Each structure stands twice: as structure tokens, then as C-alpha cells.
Amino acid sequence: MSKYVIVGASAAGIGAVEAIREVDPKGTITVISDEQCPQYSRPMISDLVSGKADFGKMMCREHEFWTEKSVQALTGRTAVSLNLKDKYVELDKGDRVDFEKLLVATGGKPFVPKIEGSDKDGVFTFTTLSDAESLAAKLESAESAVVIGAGLIGVSCTEALVKRGLKVTMVELQDKILSLILDPTASEMVENVIRKAGVTIATGQTVKRIVGKPENDKVVGGAVLTSGEQVPCDLVIIAIGVIPRTELVAGTDVKTNRGILVDKTMCTNVQGVYASGDVAEAYDFVYGENRLLPLWPLAQLEGKVAGYNMAGKKADYPGGTAMSSLKYFGIPVISIGIANPKDPDQYETIVNHEPERSLYKKIVLKDNKIVGITLVNDIEKAGVLFHLLKNGVNVKKLKQELVADDFCLATLPRSLRRKLYPGEYK
Numbered sequence: 511m512s513k514y515v516i517v518g519a520s521a522a523g524i525g526a527v528e529a530i531r532e533v534d535p536k537g538t539i540t541v542i543s544d545e546q547c548p549q550y551s552r553p554m555i556s557d558l559v560s561g562k563a564d565f566g567k568m569m570c571r572e573h574e575f576w577t578e579k580s581v582q583a584l585t586g587r588t589a590v591s592l593n594l595k596d597k598y599v600e601l602d603k604g605d606r607v608d609f610e611k612l613l614v615a616t617g618g619k620p621f622v623p624k625i626e627g628s629d630k631d632g633v634f635t636f637t638t639l640s641d642a643e644s645l646a647a648k649l650e651s652a653e654s655a656v657v658i659g660a661g662l663i664g665v666s667c668t669e670a671l672v673k674r675g676l677k678v679t680m681v682e683l684q685d686k687i688l689s690l691i692l693d694p695t696a697s698e699m700v701e702n703v704i705r706k707a708g709v710t711i712a713t714g715q716t717v718k719r720i721v722g723k724p725e726n727d728k729v730v731g732g733a734v735l736t737s738g739e740q741v742p743c744d745l746v747i748i749a750i751g752v753i754p755r756t757e758l759v760a761g762t763d764v765k766t767n768r769g770i771l772v773d774k775t776m777c778t779n780v781q782g783v784y785a786s787g788d789v790a791e792a793y794d795f796v797y798g799e800n801r802l803l804p805l806w807p808l809a810q811l812e813g814k815v816a817g818y819n820m821a822g823k824k825a826d827y828p829g830g831t832a833m834s835s836l837k838y839f840g841i842p843v844i845s846i847g848i849a850n851p852k853d854p855d856q857y858e859t860i861v862n863h864e865p866e867r868s869l870y871k872k873i874v875l876k877d878n879k880i881v882g883i884t885l886v887n888d889i890e891k892a893g894v895l896f897h898l899l900k901n902g903v904n905v906k907k908l909k910q911e912l913v914a915d916d917f918c919l920a921t922l923p924r925s926l927r928r929k930l931y932p933g934e935y936k
């Protein structure tokens with residue numbers, strides 16, 4: 511019997527362990543992970559492929575972390591089912607771990623559509639260290655790649671491959687790249703920079719078939735797009751996105767939507783069972799509702815909140831929102847909150863677009879409050895703007911200043927600065 515059992519030992523699992531130990535130094539903790547060494551930074555797997563970082567640099571906690579925290583770490587083991595009535599987790603080899611409190615921190619798994627030929631040698635997904643290592647091992651003998659998906663994962667993988675000298679074609683079903691976080695103008699600016707780096711971008715299309723090499727049909731030789739065009743390549747990387755890994759709670763009483771449903775303490779509808787990170791739908795303070803927000807710092811914070819509550823210290827998750835800070839191919843971009851509203855008529859937008867300076871700033875407002883921010887090539891004031899968004903400040907009198915070159919903290923009225931940054935005015 512372990513007092514606390516945590517399935518998944520990445521951002522959310524680590525956050526939970528640290529919080530539990532703050533409150534309960536002695537209670538037994540068992541962590542289960544199907545990865546051999548789970549305490550690495552997932553966002554850095556592209557750095558491993560590009561050669562920018564080795565495994566040592568990617569570790570977000572040392573090897574000794576689990577022993578230092580007196581955690582029984584069952585790594586390389588898969589939790590295959592849950593028995594919530596008798597409170598145990600069944601593992602892959604048939605053994606079981608009993609628990610008092612359980613955290614499901616199983617994250618996400620890559621979305622892999624059915625594509626003819628996807629079983630050929632040279633097809634990869636791109637979400638784990640092992641994916642990155644397998645891909646990196648193939649690069650010496652590869653000259654070209656097709657990356658399916660031009661979201662954050664697809665673009666980061668593309669950049670890594672370009673750095674390693676490969677000719678890359680990025681294929682995206684939507685008509686714009688990074689369409690979940692950028693509006694068409696910002697997307698086009700990033701797209702232009704990526705094209706200049708030599709990448710071919712095929713939007714409004716996907717890969718319908720992966721074909722083999724003439725001399726060996728089992729090895730990737732090309733990708734046939736929906737247009738019928740065949741792109742010769744040595745590798746195909748499926749980087750369409752991640753979906754919550756909810757299979758462990760399937761068939762149990764734990765309620766799910768796209769992810770596991772949780773309250774502000776990160777508890778599910780089943781007492782003593784918590785969920786955090788990419789697998790959970792947590793509170794988004796911009797939308798005012800629970801949503802999937804697959805971001806590392808949020809996963810870690812959600813794990814921390816779950817850990818506190820599991821150990822008996824009351825804590826509420828303050829909420830997070832979509833937030834991306836990118837510098838792919840050298841172009842700095844920030845996108846926060848509702849940066850690209852699906853129903854633009856419902857919002858007011860303030861824009862400063864100066865193509866000759868490659869500058870784009872857009873603020874999305876609802877009822878005179880900032881709900882979305884896009885900054886391209888001038889991201890310096892993102893912190894102040896985010897503060898205004900987070901605090902729900904009425905910016906009616908400041909609207910145009912928000913996107914001006916000289917916007918800064920001093921632009922804000924003194925009374926507002928006092929309220930937002932009380933520490934500076936002691």
C-alpha cells in the first residue's frame with residue numbers, strides 16, 4: 511500500500527511529488543511511468559534532434575530526485591487499469607499497487623491518423639524522448655523529410671531538422687500554419703520566414719499515402735499529398751498534435767469530456783482521485799471555463815495543486831490560459847489567450863501592423879478588457895500586457911497606446927500601476 515500513487519512522472523507528476531513532500535515528509539509515494547527516465551523536459555526534444563542539447567541538458571530533475579524525495583519510482587512500467595472500489599492500480603506484469611490517494615498525470619499521446627504506408631521504416635511521431643532519439647539516429651543517412659502538421663510540435667520539429675541540414679516539406683491541413691494560436695496575418699509573417707529558410711510549406715493538404723523506395727518498399731521513399739503530388743523524402747514525421755491519454759480511467763466512474771474533468775482542487779468527481787496536466791481539463795481564466803491547455807508550466811502547477819490537496823493542504827488552481835512564446839527560425843512571436851477568435855464579431859481588435867518594419871501587434875478586447883494578445887517581432891512589452899489581461903483591467907482609455915511603440919509601464923496611470931505592482935510602491 512502506498513499512501514499516494516501518481517501515474518505519470520513528467521511535469522504534473524513532478525509538481526505533485528514536490529508539493530506532497532512540502533506537506534507530508536514521510537507518507538509513502540509511488541510513481542509509475544512507462545518511460546525509463548521520465549524527468550526530462552519534453553519541450554526540449556527538438557533540441558536533442560537539432561543537436562543543441564544532449565540528454566544531460568534536458569533533465570529537469572536529477573537522477574537522484576526520486577530517492578531524495580523518498581519516492582518509489584516504478585519506471586518503465588505501465589499502469590494498465592484502475593480499480594477505484596478497492597483502490598488499486600494494476601500494472602503491466604499483473605502486479606498491483608494499492609493507494610489511498612491517486613493522481614492521474616498521464617499527459618497526452620500523439621494523434622496518429624490512419625495513413626497507408628505509415629508502418630514503413632522512417633515514419634516517426636514526435637512527443638517523447640524515445641521518439642527524438644530514434645529520429646536523431648536516422649538523420650545521418652537522411653536528406654529530406656515530410657513533417658505532417660504545422661502546429662507548435664510540427665514547426666519545432668521542422669526547425670530541428672533544418673538545423674541538421676535536411677530539406678523539409680511541412681504539410682498542413684488548415685490553410686495557415688500555427689492556426690490554433692496565430693491569426694492569418696501573424697501566421698503569414700512566420701510562414702514567410704520559414705519559407706526563406708528553405709522549407710516548402712503545403713497548406714490545405716495532408717498526406718494520403720506514404721510510399722517506399724524503389725529499391726526497398728519497406729523504407730520511406732515519399733509522401734503522396736491529397737493534391738496527388740508525390741514529395742520524395744527519407745523520413746515522415748507525424749506531428750499533428752496530442753490528445754489526452756485518458757484510457758486509464760475509461761470504464762471507471764471518473765468523468766471525462768475530451769480530457770478528465772476536475773474541480774479547482776484538481777480532484778475528479780471520484781473522491782481521492784485527482785488529475786493534472788495535459789490529461790485534465792483545467793480552468794482557463796480567459797474563457798472562464800475548463801479546457802485542455804497542454805502547456806508545461808500549467809501542467810506542473812496543476813500537479814502541485816493536486817499534490818497539496820492530496821496531502822491535506824487546501825489549495826485552489828488559480829487557472830491558466832493559452833500562452834506561447836516562440837522564436838522559431840529567429841522570428842519572435844507571443845500569442846496569449848484568445849489571440850485568434852473564431853467569432854471575431856464578438857470582439858474588438860486594436861492592431862498595429864507595419865509590414866515595412868515586419869511588425870505586428872494585435873490586442874483582442876471584450877468589454878474593454880484584454881482577452882487576447884499577439885506580438886510579432888516586438889515582444890518586449892508582453893509582460894505588462896499580460897498583467898493587464900490577467901487582472902481584467904478596463905483599458906478603455908488606453909486602447910491605442912497598447913500597440914504603440916512607446917507603450918510601457920509608464921503609460922499606465924499611476925493609480926493603476928500602484929494596484930498592479932503594489933511591491934514597487936511600498
Ligand SMILES: Cc1cc2nc3c(=O)[nH]c(=O)nc-3n(C[C@H](O)[C@H](O)[C@H](O)COP(=O)(O)OP(=O)(O)OC[C@H]3O[C@@H](n4cnc5c(N)ncnc54)[C@H](O)[C@@H]3O)c2cc1C
Pocket residue numbers: 517518519520521522523542543544545548552553554555556587588589590615616617618636637638662663666755758786787788789803804805806807809810
Ligand atoms: C515537441 C513538444 C514541444 C512542446 N513545447 C512546449 C513548449 O515550448 N512550451 C510548453 O509550455 N509546452 C510545450 N509542450 C507541451 C508540454 O510538454 C506538456 O504540456 C507537458 O509535458 C505536460 O506534462 P504532463 O505531466 O501533463 O504530461 P506528459 O509530459 O505527457 O507526461 C505524461 C507521462 O505519463 C506517462 N504515462 C502515460 N500513461 C501511462 C500509463 N498508463 N502508465 C505509466 N505511465 C504512463 C507518459 O509516458 C509520460 O511519461 C511541448 C510538447 C511537445 C511534445
